[in-house]
Each structure stands twice: as C-alpha cells, then as structure tokens.
Amino acid sequence: xxxxxxxxxxxxxxxxxxxxxxxxxxxxxxxxxxxxxxxxxxxxxxxxxxxxxxxxxxxxxxxxxxxxxxxxxxxxxxxxxxxxxxxxxxxxxxxxxxxxxxxxxxxxxxxxxxxxxxxxxxxxxxxxxxxxxxxxxxxxxxxxxxxxxxxxxxxxxxxxxxxxxxxxxxxxxxxxxxxxxxxxxxxxxxxxxxxxxxxxxxxxxxxxxxxxxxxxxxxxxxxxxxxxxxxxxxxxxxxxxxxxxxxxxxxxxxxxxxxxxxxxxxxxxxxx
Amino acid sequence: xxxxxxxxxxxxxxxxxxxxxxxxxxxxxxxxxxxxxxxxxxxxxxxxxxxxxxxxxxxxxxxxxxxxxxxxxxxxxxxxxxxxxxxxxxxxxxxxxxxxxxxxxxxxxxxxxxxxxxxxxxxxxxxxxxxxxxxxxxxxxxxxxxxxxxxxxxxxxxxxxxxxxxxxxxxxxxxxxxxxxxxxxxxxxxxxxxxxxxxxxxxxxxxxxxxxxxxxxxxxxxxxxxxxxxxxxxxxxxxxxxxxxxxxxxxxxxxxxxxxx
Numbered sequence: 001x002x003x004x005x006x007x008x009x010x011x012x013x014x015x016x017x018x019x020x021x022x023x024x025x026x027x028x029x030x031x032x033x034x035x036x037x038x039x040x041x042x043x044x045x046x047x048x049x050x051x052x053x054x055x056x057x058x059x060x061x062x063x064x065x066x067x068x069x070x071x072x073x074x075x076x077x078x079x080x081x082x083x084x085x086x087x088x089x090x091x092x093x094x095x096x097x098x099x100x101x102x103x104x105x106x107x108x109x110x111x112x113x114x115x116x117x118x119x120x121x122x123x124x125x126x127x128x129x130x131x132x133x134x135x136x137x138x139x140x141x142x143x144x145x146x147x148x149x150x151x152x153x154x155x156x157x158x159x160x161x162x163x164x165x166x167x168x169x170x171x172x173x174x175x176x177x178x179x180x181x182x183x184x185x186x187x188x189x190x191x192x193x194x195x196x197x198x199x200x201x202x203x204x205x206x207x208x209x210x211x212x213x214x215x216x217x218x219x220x221x222x223x224x225x226x227x228x229x230x231x232x233x234x235x236x237x238x239x240x241x242x243x244x245x246x247x248x249x250x251x252x253x254x255x256x257x258x259x260x261x262x263x264x265x266x267x268x269x270x271x272x
Numbered sequence: 273x274x275x276x277x278x279x280x281x282x283x284x285x286x287x288x289x290x291x292x293x294x295x296x297x298x299x300x301x302x303x304x305x306x307x308x309x310x311x312x313x314x315x316x317x318x319x320x321x322x323x324x325x326x327x328x329x330x331x332x333x334x335x336x337x338x339x340x341x342x343x344x345x346x347x348x349x350x351x352x353x354x355x356x357x358x359x360x361x362x363x364x365x366x367x368x369x370x371x372x373x374x375x376x377x378x379x380x381x382x383x384x385x386x387x388x389x390x391x392x393x394x395x396x397x398x399x400x401x402x403x404x405x406x407x408x409x410x411x412x413x414x415x416x417x418x419x420x421x422x423x424x425x426x427x428x429x430x431x432x433x434x435x436x437x438x439x440x441x442x443x444x445x446x447x448x449x450x451x452x453x454x455x456x457x458x459x460x461x462x463x464x465x466x467x468x469x470x471x472x473x474x475x476x477x478x479x480x481x482x483x484x485x486x487x488x489x490x491x492x493x494x495x496x497x498x499x500x501x502x503x504x505x506x507x508x509x510x511x512x513x514x515x516x517x518x519x520x521x522x523x524x525x526x527x528x529x530x531x532x533x
Contacts, residue, residue, distance in 0.1 A: 155374040171347060
C-alpha cells in the first residue's frame with residue numbers, strides 16, 4: 001500500500017517536481033501574507049503577465065528564459081513603485097497600466113517573428129513535471145535569496161505593512177521597504193512561473209494567505225499557516241495530478257481553493 | 273538655550289493651498305507644548321512636518337540639530353489623530369505595542385526580554401494590561417487610541433508627537449494620559465500635542481501655541497489666556513458653551529464639562 005502511494009516519486013522528474021512544489025508552495029504563500037495584508041491581490045497577476053515579455057525577449061535573444069522573465073518582472077515591479085510614488089496614482093492603477101504594457105510588448109515582439117516554436121502553452125499554464133535540473137537550481141537559489149531577505153526585513157516589513165505613516169515617522173525606510181517588497185514579489189513569481197504558469201500564479205500568492213487570514217489572530221501564526229496551506233496545495237496538487245492525469249498547475253490551484261473554502265467554513269463554525 | 277525642536281520661517285503647502293505660514297518655534301528639552309486652533313488651522317500639518325512626513329516649502333526644521341528625516345531610527349514617535357490602519361490585521365494589543373520596539377531593533381538584534389518588559393510597562397501605563405491579548409478589532413475607539421499611545425511609549429522616543437489623543441476618551445482615561453505625558457516630560461522628552469480641549473491646559477502643558485495657519489500666540493497657558501488669542505479661535509468656529517482656562521482643583525472628573533472650541 002505504502003509502496004503504491006510512494007510509487008510516483010520513484011521517477012526523477014517527480015522528485016524534481018516535488019522539490020519545486022515544496023519551495024514554490026512555501027515561498028509564494030509566505031510572501032502572499034504581505035500581498036493579502038496590503039491588499040495587493042492584483043500584483044501577482046500583473047507581474048506574472050509582465051514576465052511574459054521577458055520570456056519572449058529571452059527566446060528571441062537565445063538566453064535563459066527564467067533570467068529574461070526575472071529581469072523584466074523586476075523592472076516592471078520597480079516601474080510600478082515609481083509611477084505610484086511619482087505619478088501620484090494609486091498602486092492598483094499603476095499596476096494596471098504597467099503590466100498590460102509589458103504583456104503587450106511580449107505579444108508585439110512575438111507577433112513580428114516568423115519562426116514560431118515558442119511553447120506558449122507551457123508558459124501560460126505551467127508544467128511542474130517538466131522542471132529540469134537547471135530550473136531547479138534557479139528555483140532553489142532565487143527562492144533562498146528571497147526567503148533570507150524577507151526574514152531579515154521581517155520586523156520592518158511588518159510595521160510598514162500595518163502602519164506605514166507611523167513607521168516612517170519612527171525612521172523606518174518605508175519607501176525602500178515598498179520597493180524591496182515589489183522586487184521580492186517579482187522574483188517569487190518567476191520562481192513559481194514554471195510550476196503553475198502565468199495565468200494561475202497569482203492564486204498561489206493570494207489563496208493560501210487568504211485562507212490563513214480567516215483563521216489566524218496574530219501575524220506569525222498567519223505566516224506559518226499560510227505556508228502550511230501553500231505546501232499542502234502544491235504537493236497535494238502535484239500528487240493528485242499524477243493520478244488524475246490532470247494539469248499540475250490547475251490541480252494545485254484547485255486544492256488551494258478548496259483549502260480556502262474550508263478555512264472560511266471553519267471561521268463561520270468557530271464561536272466568536 | 274538650545275532647542276530640541278526648532279522651526280524657522282516654516283511654510284507648508286498642499287499644492288496651491290498654504291497650510292502653514294512663517295512658523296517660528298523653539299521647543300526645549302523636557303517641555304510639553306500644547307497646540308490649539310480651529311479645525312483646519314494646520315495643527316496636524318505642523319506635527320506631520322516635524323515628524324518628517326511632510327517637507328516644508330520654505331524655512332527650516334531642526335530636530336536635535338538635524339533634519340527630521342536624518343535622525344537615527346526610533347527618535348520620533350508620532351501618534352496620528354485617526355489611525356488609518358486595517359483593523360482586520362492579525363495583531364493583538366501586545367503585537368501593536370511591540371512594533372514600538374522595532375525601530376530600535378535592526379535585523380541582527382532579537383526581540384529580547386528587555387523589549388518585552390518595555391512593552392508590558394507601556395501597556396500598563398495606559399491601563400490596558402487586562403486587554404493585552406485582545407485582537408485590535410475587539411477594542412473600543414478609546415482603547416485603540418491608548419494602544420497606539422502605548423506603542424509610542426514603548427518606542428522610548430526622544431520626541432513625542434500626539435495628535436488629539438484625548439478626543440473621544442472618557443475623563444478617567446484623559447487623566448491617565450495626562451499623567452503619562454507628564455511622566456514622559458519629566459524624563460526630559462519634549463512632547464508636542466494638539467488638542468481641542470481648552471479645559472485644564474495649565475495642567476497639561478508648560479506652554480501653549482494658538483495656531484490658525486499662522487502662529488497667533490505662544491506662551492504659558494495663562495499668558496495666552498490673557499492675550500485674548502482664544503477669541504480669535506472662538507470667532508472662527510461655532511463655540512459650544514463658554515471658554516474657561518482656569519481650573520477648579522476640587523472639581524471631580526465626572527463633573528468635568530466638555531468645553532471645546
């Protein structure tokens with residue numbers, strides 16, 4: 001029985017997928033707590049779409065597509081922060097303007113070239129089973145960097161997320177924390193891109209943290225609960241997709257959604 | 273004598289609207305300065321400018337000899353009039369007050385027993401010990417205000433800025449806050465506080481400033497009362513009841529009338 005349950009992980013591609021699922025699940029859902037608490041749900045979608053331009057440019061220049069995606073996503077994140085601060089427009093307006101621009105640039109560049117061999121589908125919908133050794137190294141290194149930075153800035157980020165005005169008066173570098181968060185989110189999205197795809201990556205940033213928000217009364221428990229929901233979603237989704245023969249990205253997102261509604265139901269049942 | 277807070281010909285504008293004009297001020301070590309004035313007189317703008325949140329269009333501001341934005345972390349604690357925070361944020365009273373310590377804790381320092389003790393002390397000072405474990409959404413408006421004042425106390429700032437901390441709190445809480453503020457001042461920390469309440473200004477403040485975009489009067493509460501500057505405020509707003517700045521020490525807090533301008 002146990003043997004049958006572990007059977008999928010006898011394959012090297014499943015082992016790589018499992019490691020990717022663990023890292024992507026934990027990282028996205030932990031960064032997602034800031035996304036939910038700062039009401040930035042739109043950002044995940046935005047930066048993921050923006051990274052598409054990077055993928056196309058990388059393909060045309062024949063460089064690593066993850067590098068291209070990371071550079072364009074980070075530049076878009078910085079641009080969003082800059083337009084928001086200097087243009088005095090709301091953050092969601094700034095996101096709306098810049099991510100569609102980057103996405104349009106990607107489509108524009110792709111439409112002008114004739115040798116059309118870019119596998120668009122795998123980028124849009126993701127395929128965690130196709131993660132290579134090189135992809136995994138990228139995921140581990142960038143994921144670890146984002147995680148360490150987030151841990152080091154933990155207290156400042158918490159204060160600035162809760163009460164930016166008072167945090168600024170107390171001398172915290174609120175502006176740089178905002179830019180830092182946008183860059184960290186851009187990198188998080190690129191790390192998760194191959195596993196769940198451009199269209200669905202936003203769900204991993206929002207859904208587990210939103211589920212944790214239902215149940216947690218304090219910040220650290222919310223962060224840990226979110227990570228638990230995130231890992232359960234990615235690993236559970238990967239596992240279920242193996243047996244169901246379904247798209248891994250879609251299955252992962254559906255598991256996360258299921259957990260979210262369970263959390264909502266638990267909150268309703270629990271006495272206030 | 274040198275000034276802890278020094279403003280020289282300060283002018284602050286929001287786009288075309290000039291909120292403050294030619295403000296000169298020197299607040300000394302261990303001084304409590306009250307700021308009164310009608311609505312829209314620039315009281316909050318003045319505090320935000322001193323906190324480094326707004327830049328003056330003209331003039332200069334020095335806090336402990338430097339620009340507010342260049343001070344070391346944790347130097348200034350600011351308590352806004354209305355906290356625009358998300359009340360659904362997962363945080364208890366203790367969690368919010370602990371944030372006051374964060375300014376003093378760079379990433380390599382951990383939140384230690386000394387920090388924990390300061391947080392507990394600050395919560396006790398505002399009489400919130402029984403509610404330390406409550407989620408912030410479960411508090412009344414006055415309790416929320418006290419939690420934010422406790423956060424400012426836990427920060428142990430060199431300068432404390434309070435924007436109408438007594439609005440919406442009962443008389444007993446107001447007296448507790450007054451004692452907290454006097455305690456802070458007694459330790460040498462200057463406090464700048466805006467208020468609508470002209471009652472008992474003598475007990476709250478060493479000096480009083482009357483502000484209506486420009487500084488109309490500055491002096492001890494008695495000097496200001498004698499100068500007739502209050503009349504300028506009164507003409508500006510619809511006054512409820514009469515103005516009184518003298519205080520009867522035998523008057524109980526329960527009987528404390530809400531006299532506002």
